[in-house]
Amino acid sequence: MESNILRTSWDAVMDVEHNPLRTTNLVAAHMVMQILAWMWSVIFAVALGSYLAFGVSAIAHSLVLGGVFVTLTVFRLKERSN
Numbered sequence: 001m002e003s004n005i006l007r008t009s010w011d012a013v014m015d016v017e018h019n020p021l022r023t024t025n026l027v028a029a030h031m032v033m034q035i036l037a038w039m040w041s042v043i044f045a046v047a048l049g050s051y052l053a054f055g056v057s058a059i060a061h062s063l064v065l066g067g068v069f070v071t072l073t074v075f076r077l078k079e080r081s082n
Contacts, residue, residue, distance in 0.1 A: 016072075026076075030069045037061035 011018040021029040041061050045054030 014068075026072075030065070033065055034062065037065050 013019060016022060016024075016026065016029045016033070021032060024032070038058060038061065041054055041057040044057055
């Protein structure tokens, strides 16, 4: 049951097909998610009192969201080519 709650919560925030950005163009949704990732990176850095944490967090968020976007794009292109 706990994993279902975690999965639902994750999807509500991170999955563009489940969050409020689902009606937005995929590229625009990706840009909004990147902006949100940067915003949260700044919030956590300020909360920790470390600008070094901001740099690491910002890079990590960019890499993760970028990787998710590239993977999603590849999967969608493959589905269309079938």
